[in-house]
Amino acid sequence: MANSTAIEWTDATWNPVTGCTKISAGCDHCYAERFSERFRGTAGHPFENGFDLTLRPERLQQPLGWRNPRMIFVNSM
Incomplete structure (x- = not known):
């Protein structure tokens, strides 16, 4: 990310x-x-x-570590 x-x-x-x-x-x-x-x-x-x-299954858990709200563009690539 x-x-x-x-x-x-x-x-x-x-x-x-x-x-x-x-x-x-x-x-x-x-x-x-x-x-x-x-x-x-x-x-x-x-x-x-x-x-x-x-x-990229290794990236699936990334959102679980986010602590602050943010606007995410998912699958921009």
């Missing part, structure tokens, strides 16, 4: 799933895909597999 973000309408992001499968022409200019594909093949990086759909 990113504990801070430049996105003005949210306080943080949480991505227990990253990547996706393109389903429409609206996906042609996806910011998340462009960002993550830059790191494809970078060993140990969270986006080592680029924008391939990746389930």
Whole structure:
């Protein structure tokens, strides 16, 4: 999870799933895909597999540790 973000309408992001499968022409200019594909093949990086759909079960428990209320953007990636 990113504990801070430049996105003005949210306080943080949480991505227990990253990547996706393109389903429409609206996906042609996806910011998340462009960002993550830059790191494809970078060993140990969270986006080592680029924008391939990746389930991240290790992140599912993160919200249980949050102590303060916040606005979370879920699955921004």
